[in-house]
Each structure stands twice: as structure tokens, then as C-alpha cells.
Amino acid sequence: MLRRKLHPFPQVLLALLLASALQAQTRVTTPEQQFGHQIGADYVLPNYQQLVAYWQKLAAESDRMTLVDIGKTAEGRTQYMAIVTSPENHRNLARYKEISQRLAKAEGLSEEQARQLAREGKAVIWIDGGLHATEVLGAQQLMETVYQLVSRDDPETTRILSDVIVLAVHANPDGMDLVSDWYMRERDPQKRSYSNIPRLYQKYIGHDNNRDFYASTQAESENLNRQLYHEWLPQIMYNHHQTGPTGTVMFAPPFREPHNYVYDPLIITGLDLVGAAMHNRFVAEEKPGVTMRRGANYSTWWNGGLRTTVYFHNIIGLLTETIGSPTPMEIPFIPNRQISTADLPYPITPQRWHFRQSVDYSVTANYAVLDVASRYKDSFLFNIYKMGRNSIERGSQDSWTIYPRRIERVQEAMREARRSATADGVMAVGGFVTNAPNAEESQRYHQMLRTPEMRDPRGYILSADQTDFPTATKFVNALRETGVTVHRATAAFSVNGKSYPAGSYVVTTAQAFRPHVLDMFEPQDHPNDFRYEGGPPIPPYDAAGWTLAYQMGVHFDRILDGFEGPFEEVRDWNLQPPAGTVAAENATGYLLSPRYNDAFRAVSRLLASREEVHRLNGAWEQGGKRYEAGTFYIPAKGTTRQKLEQLATELGVSFDAATSRPAGEMVRLRQPRIALWDRYGGSMPSGWTRWIMEQYEIPFDVIYPGQLDAGNLRRRYDVIVFVDGAIPRAGDSDDPRSEFLNRMPDPATIPADFRARLGRVTAERTVPKLREFLQAGGRIVTIGSSTSLATHLGLPIGSKLEGADGKLLPREEYYIPGSVLQARVDNTQPVAFGMDERVDVFFDNSPVFTLGPGAESQGIRRVAWYDSAEPLRSGWAWGQNHLEGGAAVVQAPVGRGTLYLFGPEVLYRAQPHGTFKFFFNALYPAAGE
Incomplete structure (x- = not known):
């Protein structure tokens, strides 16, 4: 009997640890106490306000956590970041931030000094959630992870908190409130869904909020970038997303090829190290179904995402894509995902899946990252210094980056040499010319990659x-x-x-x-x-x-x-351009160059303040200076100069004096009445366009398909804008399987306030109204796929990308994903006023036009076109020779109106400022309109 009362030492230790953990947990409020259920429970979804309230309570209860305001969101909410680490680390937080900054910048530090700072410092690890708000797991796992870190006292958590400073960052507060509230609006849990949300879950750009991190146009992007690249400069950042590849639970690093050639190889090896730790922990914890590499399409090539931009800043960026929803789901049977492979070492069987399981997987992933960061703290801290030091050294001496096209040129030289050797009868071992060059040849070919003009x-x-x-x-x-x-x-x-x-x-x-x-x-x-x-x-x-x-x-x-x-x-934040100038007083009027993008912002302000603005339709000379077509002329009134001085100061534009009214034809401008198409649920291209027009202070209305179908458009508008995805391609409206026929939800399932947004543009109902609008003198701007309106209207404009059979060229022959191409521009045409003769355009398998028989006689003109067989400037263009001679921008008169066709994405994610003028010019009338 006595022996039965004795417990083995490991069991005693385990009991003591569990008791300690339970005792620690009583010090902070549990999720069950706060919400009435565990995080990840079926059919419930807390919103951002509830998350903030819980984090504020935890921060008040725990000395492991501090809550930091990192800025306002687009809708005015406070965006919070939780800093979680040991109480001792909190007392020295400023010092650890300084160490992280110094090592990341790598300036003025010897290697020994860097190693000493690495030993003294703490690993700074970023974990975020909620960026894509309908990927609801991200924010929920973040709450659970923070709770576990502040409540657990097991040895691993204690070690992590001692070695690591965790930055738990909510990436999209506005979206979380929208999506959670939409899901919870149904009283019946079985009816809850976050499908068919009426608008974008970021005010302007929705899902594209993860495409904004080198341009930093949105408030949330600025907030996050400030913490990443100015304040904390973490060694590892982890970006949670959904959903996992079908038949699995999660995708986790490492990633498939290609990787980008400009960043340090320590990024690739660091990803391998952390990825291995993640996968190893999943297998050890009996959590199957986690894939990697070719298990999904994610790579490390692209710059611009929250996770990917960090690579170019020497930070190891992690992404997971995980299944899960508060509404239970099924993991389906996918045969080829039932066998173990190097990319899926531990398959999962088909089964019913609950949201809490996804939360648990996410916590496992987080702990794997924090554990490896703790174990290799000094290495991660030193390596970010090492990468920064490498960059400084490469930028201080002759350096070369090896790119595929350079390798192709060397390979062609080697092939030509082998052909010549064969033709000359030069034979090698076994009667064949060897593939490997000799030492002398190797040196010569190697030098072809390092010519002086190829230096970085x-x-x-x-x-x-x-x-x-x-x-x-x-x-x-x-x-x-x-x-x-x-x-x-x-x-x-x-x-x-x-x-x-x-x-x-x-x-x-x-x-x-x-x-x-x-x-x-x-x-x-x-x-x-x-x-x-x-x-x-x-x-x-x-x-x-x-x-x-x-x-x-x-x-x-x-x-x-x-x-x-x-x-x-330069240390300014949101640097302003140098102030422009306003010419001498007592001028007849003032001249503003159309070369400024911000000229259109200035014109908008002037028109709004009832100043008179005209536009030159041709070039004009004054005092030996030539003013190009498109120049703006502002007649002088008593109020004019003061307004121009303010514009010059704020926008950096300059105004020349006109000693007389310009000769030649001018068009007086009035504020155009603009309608911008959008749809129920929100269009990201439309949202980007909204944002751009607001930045340039151009007034507009948002218009939905039902309003278009109602007609009488010319009475209300001068211009209608259709971005990519607005107008169906010819034939789509007749196809019962078309996405356009199945996009809209049942009106009975959505609140009455949003039902007017329902509907779609159709050839049957909408196009006749658009034809009427054009014939009555309206202007329509179409971008990307919406240029198909020309086909619906029966204009003699075809596609340059069709083969002899009339079908689109196959991808094996022609494929150009998002890339930068160069086009020739006829800048004598009003829609191209102020532009150079060549322009770089963003092209994403975009339309390319040909003008058919009779087009020119109808007044249809190409404004920009691809005049080269190799227009590629940046990216990938397979079969780019097919573009030569094809038009990028076309304008076509229709009745008394004008239709503009912009094949490339001239407003792409608010980045191509070089093509904004195409769009801005189209908003204002040209001579004769």
C-alpha cells in the first residue's frame, strides 16, 4: 500500500508544473470568463472592439504585456500592438529596441560589437493577424496566443519570454469589426456566414491591403511599416493567412522557387531553418496535414506584401495559410494528398473540422517560431547585422547581381562555341564535344557576367x-x-x-x-x-x-x-516637395504645366473655388518660351494670386505669368460630373480609383449597375469610369455559367440599405444605356477587361492577341503576368497631354488592340502602342513579340461622345503615377467635345 502512494519524480514534477500553470492562469482573465466561450468555439466570432477590451484587461492584469497605439486606421479606429515579454525585459524595453535597430542598420559596428549586442539583446518576433478580415482565423489565433503567453508558466514559455520580445499586431481593425459583426448578425447560429459582405473590408482596397507595403498608400500600411522598419526592425515576422490547400490543414514555409535575386542568401537559409522547426513541431505534436514548397503557389519572388517586403529588409518573413471557420467544415478526400511526400510529410485523413482545431494549429506554429527564436536568439540577432553589413559592403564596391537573362546570353555563347567546335571537327573524349568548358573558357564565360557596365x-x-x-x-x-x-x-x-x-x-x-x-x-x-x-x-x-x-x-x-x-x-516623415513659385504680380493670367500630376489637383481646387480655368489645345509661345498643348491657363482675378501661392506652397507646382491671353484654341474647364462604377461587395480596382480621386481632390459619385440600367445618365454625368472587371467580356452575358450571372446574393438575405448595390452590368440592359450616354456627348473611361465595351458597341476594334483561328493565343505561346512594359505615346492627343513620348505601363495579361477596317475613317485613334518586339522593361514576358504594333490606349468617338480604352492598368494599386495623366486627361473635355 505504501508503494502505491509514491509517485515517480517526473509525474510529481509534471503535477507541480500544471499546478503552477493553473495558479498563473488565475491571475489573468481567461477567454471563457471574458467572452463566455473559448476562442475558436463554433459559430461565434468576437469583433475588434471585444479584442481591444480583452487586451486592455490583460495588459492591466499582467506585467508581461503592454498595449501600444500604433496609429489610426482608414476608418478612424485605433490600431493596437501588444508587446509581450518577461517583466524584466519590459523594464529594459527601450534598450532592447535600440539594440534591434542598431543591428538591423549595421552602421558603425564591428563584428565583435555586433556579437556583443546580439548576446545582450532579445530576439524581436512579429506575429500578426487579421490583415485579410474574411480570413477570420488570423485575429482569433492572435488573441489566443497572447492569452497563452501571459498566462502560462511552463518552462518553454518562461524561456521564450526571457529570450524573446513578441510583437502581436492586429493588421486590420476595421475589417475585423465589419466581418465579425456581419457573421454574428444572424440569431440562428446555423445561418451565420461571412459571405456576401456588402463592401470591402478595408475602406478602399479590401484584399489588396496586402499589396501595399512598398507603396504605403493606406493608413494601416503606414502604421505597420513604421513599426517594422523604423521602430522595432524584428528579426522574424510571421503573417497569418487563410486558407490552406485543399486536402490539407496548413501551408507553412519553406516556399517554392523562384526567390528574388537581390536579397541576402541568409534569408533563404533562415526560412529553411524556421520552416523546419515548424514542421518538426507539427509532426511531434501529432498534428498532420501541413504542407510546404510545391504544396502551394507561394514563393519569395515578389515585393509588396506584408510578409514579402521584409525579405528586402533582411527580415525572415513567414506565411501560413490555414483552413478553418467558426462554421464547422469538412476536410475532403484528395487522393494525391493521402500519400506522404517531401512537401507533405504527414498527410491528414478526411474529417469534420472545427475552428478550435485551427486555433490550436496556429498556436503550435507560433510556439515553434518563438521556440526556435529563443534557442537561436544570438544567431538571429547577429545574422540581421550580417545581412545589413553585407549590403553596405556590396554597395561600397563593385558588385554584380546575376539575372536569368544574363545567364541565357552566356549559355547561348557556350552553345555557339560548341557548334563552332563541332563544325571545325574538334572532338573530345569519346568522340563528343564536352559540355563543360575548360579552365580558360570558364574564366572567359564568368567574366561575361561581370562586365563593367553590368555592375550594380x-x-x-x-x-x-x-x-x-x-x-x-x-x-x-x-x-x-x-x-x-x-x-x-x-x-x-x-x-x-x-x-x-x-x-x-x-x-x-x-x-x-x-x-x-x-x-x-x-x-x-x-x-x-x-x-x-x-x-x-x-x-x-x-x-x-x-x-x-x-x-x-x-x-x-x-x-x-x-x-x-x-x-x-532626409529625416522628414511624409516629405513635402519644395514650394513652387508664382510669377510676378499684375499678370493677365497664369500658366500651369500639364507635366505635373498635381496640376490636376490644383485645377480641381481652383474650379471648386470658382476660379476660371482654360486649357490650351495646341502649343503657344511667349517671350521665347514654348508652352505645350495641354497647358492650363488661369485668368487673373482679384482672388487668383493668393490661391495660386497657396497651391504652389502646398503642392510644389509653379505658375508662370501670361502677359496676354494665349492665342489659339482653348477649352474652358468645368468641374466634371463623374460617376465611378462599383458593385455589391466592393471592387478593389474601383476602391483604388476612389482613393486616387480623393487624393487628387476630384469629386465623383459611386454608381451601381441598377442606376446605370435606369438610364438618363447624361442628365447627371459627364464621365463614367469602368475599371477592370466592371463590364463582361463579349459572350459572358450569354453563358449561364458566367461568374457575372452568379455573383449577386439573394436580396432577402441582406439588409435593405445595401440592396440598391445589387446587380451587374449586362450587354442586354446596361450597354444600350451606355450607348445613349455616349451619343448624347458623354465620355466613358474603360480600363483593362472593361475595354470590352468597344466590342459590345460594335466598334471596329479587335484584339492583337488572337491567332489565325480567331482564338486567343495559348499560354504556351504568349503569357505576360503583371510586368512593366514600355509604350510609344502620341502626346499631341488631348488624352496624352503632358506625357513623354515613351511611357512605362503596368501590364497584367492586359488587352492589346488592333484597329479594324474603317476605324480611322470613323475617327478612332490609337494614343499609345507597343512599337517594339521587346517592350518588356521589368518582369516576365513570354512571347512579347506578339505585342509589336498593337495599341495600348485607344480613343473612339461614339455619337457626340468619346470612349477611352486603356488596356494596361493605368491606375494599378495607385502605383503607376507615370500613367495617371491618361486617366486625368480623360476626365476633362477636349476641343470639340
């Missing part, structure tokens, strides 16, 4: 004398938001014999974030990526090319050698 730039100069310097300043702001060091010239200087004025911006590559600098200025060279030789292409996860400097149309010089000058670091 030491820096870039954006001269202050470029006309649209305010847009160049916007580009610099995007760099600054993501932590890039930018300098400004305090005096005039010269580099390589070229003079630059004071105020020019200078971006050197001898800085820790050199990969991001290169990626914003240099073209991306996506490899040819096919399922098999001669087979279809594998689509990239997102864009293949995006060079922001190209998209924004800024003028810059690449400097290949080291240079110095009178430079000071």
Missing part, C-alpha cells in the same frame, strides 16, 4: 530640375516609409560630368536595405517558369515585375561608381 549601381540621383519633382518626392516618401536612407543635396554638385541642382535626392546602395533600394529602381528579371519543357507557364504568386521608379515615371540617373557630394540625410 552605387547610387541613384533624382534631379530636382525634373518637371514633375512633386511626384519624385512621392516616390522618395515611399522609400522613406520602408526605412530606406535618402539624402538631399544642400548645394549644387556634379557627378560624372553632369550637374545637379540643390534639393536633388540621392539614394546610395551602401546601406542595410540595399536589396529594397535595388528592387525599387532596377528591373525585375523573372525566370521562364514552366510546368515542363514546352508546357504551360506557372503563374507567379503575384506580379512578376513592378519597378516602382518605372511605374511612377520619375527620372533618375544610375551611378555605377562611388560618388560624394554636399548631402544631408
